[in-house]
Amino acid sequence: xxxxxxxxxxxxxxxxxxxxxxxxxxxxxxxxxxxxxxxxxxxxxxxxxxxxxxxxxxxxxxxxxxxxxxxxxxxxxxxxxxxxxxxxxxxxxxxxxxxxxxxxxxxxxxxxxxxxxxxxxxxxxxxxxxxxxxxxxxxxxxxxxxxxxxxxxxxxxxxxxxxxxxxxxxxxxxxxxxxxxxxxxxxxxxxxxxxxxxxxxxxxxxxxxxxxxxxxxxxxxxxxxxxxxxxxxxxxxxxxxxxxxxxxxxxxxxxxxxxxxxxxxxxxxxxxxxxxxxxxxxxxxxxxxxxxxxxxxxxxxxxxxxxxxxxxxxxxxxxxxxxxxxxxxxxxxxxxxxxxxxx
Numbered sequence: 001x002x003x004x005x006x007x008x009x010x011x012x013x014x015x016x017x018x019x020x021x022x023x024x025x026x027x028x029x030x031x032x033x034x035x036x037x038x039x040x041x042x043x044x045x046x047x048x049x050x051x052x053x054x055x056x057x058x059x060x061x062x063x064x065x066x067x068x069x070x071x072x073x074x075x076x077x078x079x080x081x082x083x084x085x086x087x088x089x090x091x092x093x094x095x096x097x098x099x100x101x102x103x104x105x106x107x108x109x110x111x112x113x114x115x116x117x118x119x120x121x122x123x124x125x126x127x128x129x130x131x132x133x134x135x136x137x138x139x140x141x142x143x144x145x146x147x148x149x150x151x152x153x154x155x156x157x158x159x160x161x162x163x164x165x166x167x168x169x170x171x172x173x174x175x176x177x178x179x180x181x182x183x184x185x186x187x188x189x190x191x192x193x194x195x196x197x198x199x200x201x202x203x204x205x206x207x208x209x210x211x212x213x214x215x216x217x218x219x220x221x222x223x224x225x226x227x228x229x230x231x232x233x234x235x236x237x238x239x240x241x242x243x244x245x246x247x248x249x250x251x252x253x254x255x256x257x258x259x260x261x262x263x264x265x266x267x268x269x270x271x272x273x274x275x276x277x278x279x280x281x282x283x284x285x286x287x288x289x290x291x292x293x294x295x296x297x298x299x300x301x302x303x304x305x306x307x308x309x310x311x312x313x314x315x316x317x318x319x320x321x322x323x324x325x326x327x328x329x330x331x332x333x334x335x336x337x338x339x340x341x342x343x
Contacts, residue, residue, distance in 0.1 A: 022137040023064060030104045030136055031071050032078035039082040041070045044089060050180050051158050052325075055235035056144070059151040059217050061133075065144050068133050069093065072102050086179075087170060090162035098152065101132035107140035118142045131155070146217055150224040150231050182326050185234050186317055189264035193284070194312045195219075197259045200304035205257035208305040211298045213237075216261065219291045219309075223263070228282055230266035237261050238321050260321070262312075284311075 031037040044066050048054040056062030061069075073089045074080075080088065096102075107117065117139035120126040131147040134140050147155070168174035186192075197212050199205035216233075223231045238260040267282070288309045295307050 019135065019137055019139075019141075020064075023135045023143075024067075026136045027067055027071050027104065031074045033074065036080070036082050036085060037071060037074045040074070040085040040089070041067055043082065043086050044070050047162065047180055049236075051183050052185060052234040052236050053151075053155055053158055056146055057214055057217065058233060058235045059146045059148045059220055060155065060235050061144060061147070064135070065133050068102060068104060068135070068143065071104055075104065083176075087166040090159055090166050094156070094159040094163040096159075098131050098156075099129060101134050101142075103134045103140075104136040107134075107136060107138050148217070148221055148224060150220060151233065154232060185232070185262075185264060185325060186314060186322055189232065189266060190314050191265040192312050192314070192317070193223075193263040193265065194310050195261040195263070196306075196308050196310065197261075198304075198306045199257050200254050202255075202257060204302075204305055205259075207300060208298075208307075209259055211301075212295050212307050215291075215295055218294065219287070220263070222287045222291065223284070226282065226284075226287075228267065230268050232264035232266065234262050234264065234325075236325075238324065262317075262321075 028034055028037075045054065045063070048061065048066060053060045054062065054066075056065060070085070070089060073085055073092060076092065077085060077088055101118075116123075118126050118129075118132065118134055118141050120129070120132075126132075126142065129142050129145055129147075130149065130152050131144050132142045133144040135143050162179065165174060165179045169176060169179065195212075195216065197205075197209050199208045220231060220233055223229060240258055242256045242258065244254050244256050265282075292307060292309070
């Protein structure tokens with residue numbers, strides 16, 4: 001699969017499909033010790049899930065992004081053990097000067113196949129990328145093009161916190177378990193937007209959820225463009241099911257599937273209101289209305305598929321949501337509960 005000759009005659013879409021496997025194989029070729037790489041990557045991915053920053057589609061980083069970042073550290077320190085690699089992971093990336101790219105190897109095109117790759121010298125769009133993490137197989141692409149200003153700020157802050165924690169571990173002031181402690185996301189803000197995605201059955205929910213999730217980044221971009229607002233999306237969904245009663249038309253009971261995502265809201269100083277602890281008056285009506293209209297355009301959408309965005313305060317967050325964050329992430333980006341009201 002790594003032989004570029006296999007790409008000859010393929011279209012762009014087919015090449016991108018092949019590159020999932022090609023990139024994975026190439027990463028493993030480029031690390032000095034695969035076992036140490038895998039062990040370190042498992043730790044980094046678990047940390048990212050716990051901290052609410054594991055999701056490429058939401059503007060953070062996903063599996064291949066984290067793999068490339070870890071692989072680069074393995075290249076920098078080829079003889080280090082996983083514990084040392086993990087410490088150096090945070091040390092390097094908390095001081096990395098983005099948008100300088102992360103690249104594992106130079107990617108050439110000796111066969112002149114003609115596929116477009118990441119090239120900020122030529123492509124204006126590539127120059128706008130905030131956190132380039134370049135895939136090591138031809139054609140080289142920026143795997144983290146979804147990262148935006150707000151999520152980059154969050155990622156850099158998390159790298160810094162991870163670095164501080166590993167310093168404490170190295171000086172015997174803390175333990176490795178403290179690195180994987182859950183964030184205080186719901187204590188950090190008093191105000192949140194809650195995105196609620198619902199459908200009347202599991203099949204409808206899967207399709208509708210995927211559509212809305214893939215568009216949430218556009219909502220984040222609109223929100224972060226407001227100068228009076230700072231946003232902190234938390235890259236984890238909170239799922240639950242509710243049994244609804246029969247309808248007047250005579251249909252039987254149904255299981256309504258729901259997923260929540262929360263966006264922390266901050267109001268930067270200087271702001272007299274923020275200083276005095278008063279109320280904040282930021283009109284998000286047009287942003288929310290436009291996003292709802294945008295998601296409603298899905299051709300496969302039908303009755304029972306709904307999306308709404310509400311303002312909630314910290315006191316309105318259900319206890320089971322708070323507990324699920326404190327208890328850390330599951331293997332999935334979804335945390336499920338049968339009832340939204342049960343404490």
